[in-house]
Amino acid sequence: MSDPASRPIAVLGGTGPAGAGLALRWARSGENILIGSRDAQRAHEAAEKIKREAGNQSRVSGMENSAACAAADILVLTVPFEGQATLLKQLKPAIRPGSILIDATVALAAGVGGRASRTLGVWQGSSAQQAAELVPKGVSVAAAFHNLSAEILNGDEALDCDVIVCSDDANASQLARSLAAKIPGVRAIDGGKLENARTLEQITALLIGLNIRHKGHSGIRITGLPDGAYV
Numbered sequence: 001m002s003d004p005a006s007r008p009i010a011v012l013g014g015t016g017p018a019g020a021g022l023a024l025r026w027a028r029s030g031e032n033i034l035i036g037s038r039d040a041q042r043a044h045e046a047a048e049k050i051k052r053e054a055g056n057q058s059r060v061s062g063m064e065n066s067a068a069c070a071a072a073d074i075l076v077l078t079v080p081f082e083g084q085a086t087l088l089k090q091l092k093p094a095i096r097p098g099s100i101l102i103d104a105t106v107a108l109a110a111g112v113g114g115r116a117s118r119t120l121g122v123w124q125g126s127s128a129q130q131a132a133e134l135v136p137k138g139v140s141v142a143a144a145f146h147n148l149s150a151e152i153l154n155g156d157e158a159l160d161c162d163v164i165v166c167s168d169d170a171n172a173s174q175l176a177r178s179l180a181a182k183i184p185g186v187r188a189i190d191g192g193k194l195e196n197a198r199t200l201e202q203i204t205a206l207l208i209g210l211n212i213r214h215k216g217h218s219g220i221r222i223t224g225l226p227d228g229a230y231v
């Protein structure tokens with residue numbers, strides 16, 4: 001794998017609010033961002049917008065999703081659950097061996113005409129576990145960023161939210177936590193195995209319900225852990 005300091009981060013589905021918000025925050029922190037889309041022109045336009053918001057010094061470019069996979073070994077997946085499996089199957093040949101995929105997908109019932117404040121049952125247990133089944137052998141998956149509000153990510157304020165990272169691979173978990181900690185206001189916490197991602201997704205559904213009920217942008221904070229548990 002290349003030098004972590006110069007490794008680009010490909011945000012697949014980065015034209016949507018969740019991916020664009022993460023990309024904006026990482027671009028501001030100096031990371032080299034590749035916005036991925038099913039359409040290269042849409043990716044280019046989204047990248048230009050993020051670059052304008054992050055400042056001229058920022059490194060943001062846009063390309064079709066498979067080109068982004070071929071150019072990066074850090075992949076962040078921010079697409080709706082209903083498109084996740086098809087997209088990963090399409091991208092499989094382009095994903096580089098040894099890559100780390102960080103999945104932020106939430107299996108919300110809204111995607112199939114249900115309520116956004118409810119999750120779908122996923123056969124594998126969670127969206128992230130489904131992703132882990134679909135990536136090429138040797139590619140590690142971490143689940144993270146489910147509980148961050150895209151609306152706040154796309155603004156200038158610090159987030160008031162912890163990011164819990166779940167993964168079966170220590171390096172993938174470490175990488176996701178270091179990226180989380182680059183977002184102002186975020187503390188990253190090791191949430192254990194990938195199977196715990198199902199709880200992260202359910203928390204998102206709960207937060208959406210709270211946002212509707214109370215008209216806000218809720219997040220979560222975990223208290224009571226020793227200082228060393230927070231990155």
Ligand SMILES: NC(=O)c1ccc[n+]([C@@H]2O[C@H](COP(=O)([O-])OP(=O)(O)OC[C@H]3O[C@@H](n4cnc5c(N)ncnc54)[C@H](OP(=O)(O)O)[C@@H]3O)[C@@H](O)[C@H]2O)c1
Pocket residue numbers: 012013014015016017018019036037038039042043077078079080081082083084087104105106107108145146147148149150151204
């Ligand atoms: N919004 C939030 O606050 C938030 C917070 C945490 C997690 N999440 C999760 O993060 C993911 C993305 O959220 P979002 O609100 O940004 O979603 P979104 O706007 O619906 O979709 C993001 C991008 O995914 C691509 N896409 C849409 N349908 C697709 C399909 N069928 N196959 C492949 N790509 C498709 C589109 O990009 P192109 O058309 O350019 O390819 C779109 O711009 C979701 O799973 C969501 O549950 C969202």
